Amino acid sequence: MLNEQQTKWCEESTTDFSDLSALFLNCTLKKSPEVSHTKGLIDISRAIMEKNGMSTEELRPVDFDLAFGVYPDMTKQGWDKDDWPQILEKVMAADILVVTTPIWLGEKSSVCTQAIERLYSASSQLNDAGQYAYYGRVGGCLVTGNEDGAKHCSMNILYSLQHLGYTIPPQADAGWLGEAGPGPSYLDEGSGGPTNDFTNRNTTFMTWNLMHMARMLKDAGGIPAHGNQRSAWDAGCKPDFPNPEYR
Numbered sequence: 001m002l003n004e005q006q007t008k009w010c011e012e013s014t015t016d017f018s019d020l021s022a023l024f025l026n027c028t029l030k031k032s033p034e035v036s037h038t039k040g041l042i043d044i045s046r047a048i049m050e051k052n053g054m055s056t057e058e059l060r061p062v063d064f065d066l067a068f069g070v071y072p073d074m075t076k077q078g079w080d081k082d083d084w085p086q087i088l089e090k091v092m093a094a095d096i097l098v099v100t101t102p103i104w105l106g107e108k109s110s111v112c113t114q115a116i117e118r119l120y121s122a123s124s125q126l127n128d129a130g131q132y133a134y135y136g137r138v139g140g141c142l143v144t145g146n147e148d149g150a151k152h153c154s155m156n157i158l159y160s161l162q163h164l165g166y167t168i169p170p171q172a173d174a175g176w177l178g179e180a181g182p183g184p185s186y187l188d189e190g191s192g193g194p195t196n197d198f199t200n201r202n203t204t205f206m207t208w209n210l211m212h213m214a215r216m217l218k219d220a221g222g223i224p225a226h227g228n229q230r231s232a233w234d235a236g237c238k239p240d241f242p243n244p245e246y247r
Contacts, residue, residue, distance in 0.1 A: 018053030020214050022046070022096035026060045027112035029102070036060070037186035038100050040194065041142045041176060045098065045207040052211065059087060061115050068114060072121045084118045091119065095214045096138045097166065099157050103145030103177075108153040116160045123164045129222065130231030134165030136222030138214045140206055143175035144186045150175035167223070169213035174202035
């Protein structure tokens with residue numbers, strides 16, 4: 001039986017998240033509509049967000065014709081076709097970006113590496129406050145596999161996102177690892193994945209932490225624009241940085 005405090009913890013949130021949106025990049029190697037085990041975790045997180053009024057979308061980069069490179073539109077670099085600009089438009093419109101991946105040989109997928117490289121292509125762009133363009137957005141990740149490497153992949157993805165300018169809240173990752181070696185994947189019958197309490201708890205915590213952080217940033221108007229403006233630095237304004245010329 002729940003005590004009074006525990007009952008209060010279980011009450012539904014009264015926070016309004018309806019003006020927030022999230023984009024999930026499912027970096028599976030499988031084209032739609034082939035079953036993606038990573039999508040199994042995505043669906044849990046999306047359901048929580050949508051229950052709280054958020055709009056969400058999932059894209060598989062593998063479904064698009066993406067060029068390799070670190071420019072926003074690689075057709076300007078000689079490629080015949082590049083669908084990345086249409087994905088980037090959705091990335092920039094989302095308050096939350098969740099990069100998700102399976103594990104292969106202990107690493108995130110090649111599709112995930114390419115997606116992060118393409119995200120990097122817009123890292124030099126600035127927002128209206130003169131900050132890097134990804135400022136004010138929240139990032140997280142989900143990982144699935146039947147081999148070790150979930151934490152390694154999460155470290156890599158979350159580091160990359162924060163380096164680009166995303167805000168990473170506490171416990172912004174979750175994953176599921178089956179028995180090491182050949183065996184059932186997350187959505188396979190008998191895997192135990194969808195009923196795994198550890199994974200379900202971490203996925204739920206991650207989702208709420210992303211939502212809370214996005215709400216806080218939106219209400220605050222983003223990250224305060226002082227001391228982190230590339231445009232101001234280039235103009236010669238270097239807040240509190242020691243400048244021997246003016247001593």
